[in-house]
Amino acid sequence: MKHFLVVDDSTVIRKVAKKILENLDFETSEANNGQSALEYCEQRMPDGIILDWNMPILDGIGFLKRLRNLPNGDHPTVIFCTTENDIQRISEAIQAGANEYIMKPFDTDIFHGKLKQVGMV
Numbered sequence: 001m002k003h004f005l006v007v008d009d010s011t012v013i014r015k016v017a018k019k020i021l022e023n024l025d026f027e028t029s030e031a032n033n034g035q036s037a038l039e040y041c042e043q044r045m046p047d048g049i050i051l052d053w054n055m056p057i058l059d060g061i062g063f064l065k066r067l068r069n070l071p072n073g074d075h076p077t078v079i080f081c082t083t084e085n086d087i088q089r090i091s092e093a094i095q096a097g098a099n100e101y102i103m104k105p106f107d108t109d110i111f112h113g114k115l116k117q118v119g120m121v
Helices: 011-023 034-043 060-067 087-096 108-117
Strands: 003-007 027-031 048-051 077-082 100-103
Touching: 003 011, 003 034, 011 027, 011 108, 027 034, 034 048, 034 060, 048 060, 060 077, 060 087, 087 100, 100 108
Parallel strands: 003 027, 003 048, 048 077, 077 100
Antiparallel strands: none
C-alpha cells in the first residue's frame, strides 16, 4: 500500500485530505508544519506528499527544498495543495521540485484526477 504524508497547519484540511486518500486505498500520516514533516521524512520517506504552502515554523517551499536534498528525497511525488494561485508562485513550486498543484478548496474528484495525472492511481 502506498503511503502519503499530508502536511498542512489546518486540522480540517489534514482530516479531509486523509479521508479522501484513505478512501483511495492509501496509508496516510500527517504533519502540521514543514519542520515536523521533514523530521518525519528523515525517519520514513513516504511515496507521496500533499503539501500546504503557508505554514508556521517551515513553509511548504522551504520544506520541499530540504526534502529534495535528503537521501531518497527525490522519491516522493509532491502535490502542493494551497490557495496560492499566482503563476509565479506555481512556477516557484514546480522549480523547487513539486510534481503537481491543487487549489483549495478541493474534493475527491480533484484529488483523484491529480493522483491519476502523476501516476499514483
